[in-house]
Amino acid sequence: MKNQISRTILDTIGNTPLVRLNKVVAGSKHQFFAKMEYFNPAGSIKDRIALSIIEAAEKRGELRPGGYLVEATAGNTGMGLALVAAVKGYKCIFVLPEKMSEEKRAMLRAYGARVVITPMGVEPEDPMSHYSVAKRIATRLKEKTGNCFYTNQYHNPDNFDVHYNVTGPEIWEQCNGEIDVFAAGVGTGGTLSGVAKYLKEKNPQVKILCADPVGSILADLFHHGKIVDPPGAWKVEGVGEDMLPDNCHLNRYDAFVKVNDEEAFAMTRRLVLEEGLCVGPSSALILIGAMKYAETLEKPSKIIVIMPDSGKAYLSKVFNDKWMVENGLLNPKQIEQAFNIEVKASEEMKNYV
Numbered sequence: 001m002k003n004q005i006s007r008t009i010l011d012t013i014g015n016t017p018l019v020r021l022n023k024v025v026a027g028s029k030h031q032f033f034a035k036m037e038y039f040n041p042a043g044s045i046k047d048r049i050a051l052s053i054i055e056a057a058e059k060r061g062e063l064r065p066g067g068y069l070v071e072a073t074a075g076n077t078g079m080g081l082a083l084v085a086a087v088k089g090y091k092c093i094f095v096l097p098e099k100m101s102e103e104k105r106a107m108l109r110a111y112g113a114r115v116v117i118t119p120m121g122v123e124p125e126d127p128m129s130h131y132s133v134a135k136r137i138a139t140r141l142k143e144k145t146g147n148c149f150y151t152n153q154y155h156n157p158d159n160f161d162v163h164y165n166v167t168g169p170e171i172w173e174q175c176n177g178e179i180d181v182f183a184a185g186v187g188t189g190g191t192l193s194g195v196a197k198y199l200k201e202k203n204p205q206v207k208i209l210c211a212d213p214v215g216s217i218l219a220d221l222f223h224h225g226k227i228v229d230p231p232g233a234w235k236v237e238g239v240g241e242d243m244l245p246d247n248c249h250l251n252r253y254d255a256f257v258k259v260n261d262e263e264a265f266a267m268t269r270r271l272v273l274e275e276g277l278c279v280g281p282s283s284a285l286i287l288i289g290a291m292k293y294a295e296t297l298e299k300p301s302k303i304i305v306i307m308p309d310s311g312k313a314y315l316s317k318v319f320n321d322k323w324m325v326e327n328g329l330l331n332p333k334q335i336e337q338a339f340n341i342e343v344k345a346s347e348e349m350k351n352y353v
């Protein structure tokens, strides 16, 4: 019998399921498959890069036992790094912009990390942006302790490498090479760029699609080589950018589709209700982008959509009616209807108790 015991939790990173979507894409001539990254042990696709970045830094001698890890993160990278740090014995400091959910902050603290929050609406170069604050903390800690590594997911090539060496081959094997379109969002660009390079080497006909939130500058850079519309604010976490990370290789992508918050948040709710997939809003945003792109394709196609994380990290947002109404993402009438159904159901229950 094969030994199936993992040496540590880190052995369980990757090999996530690929699941066919049914009801939310009913009527489409295309097939859509979701790569379910919340199956990773700290709950997102970022566990993959956390392990790769830390092990590469260890190999280069830039990080030694007991050292500090510092990162500017939307939360998920922090969770992945904190998981690896717990097993390997590092200390973590994470810098998050204010909009990141309370669940993510609480989880990071639970893993023993120090969490620093920075204000929203500041330019990336501003000394108070989460990038600048993280860099400053890392530089000072390195001077002080001599053992601090700035993981730098936006520009560190070990992020790209793990998606090229591991995520790409995993997807190719899971679908037996039958893939026409690969869709993801760009936070750092590591996922889309790394997987794109691998898939294009296997089959140059595979189309690489970026789903980009309205307000992000990336689609403008792709189409016009410069920013045309000034950057805006959007509520979906983890995707879209106000700067161009080194890991975002625009030359490897074939198309961009813009998606707004309303579309993404509504689809997040449908995915759990109709498919049983409790994923975060960025997963829904990527799916909407893929569905819009699919409408432009004549040939029935197989489309793989990355679903980066779990809806559990957003219970206080997308699954909270009050937050959704306050943020203009849900019509109060829809809650009234839902509430009435709940009341009727519980009144009916009285007959059975």
Ligand SMILES: Cc1ncc(COP(=O)(O)O)c(C=O)c1O
Residues within 6 Å of the ligand: 074, 076, 077, 185, 186, 187, 188, 189, 190, 191, 192, 237, 238, 239, 280, 282, 283, 308, 309
């Ligand atoms: C929820 C979520 N979706 C998507 C992404 C984008 O992945 P990448 O950084 O590889 O572009 C991230 C990354 O921050 C994320 O946290």
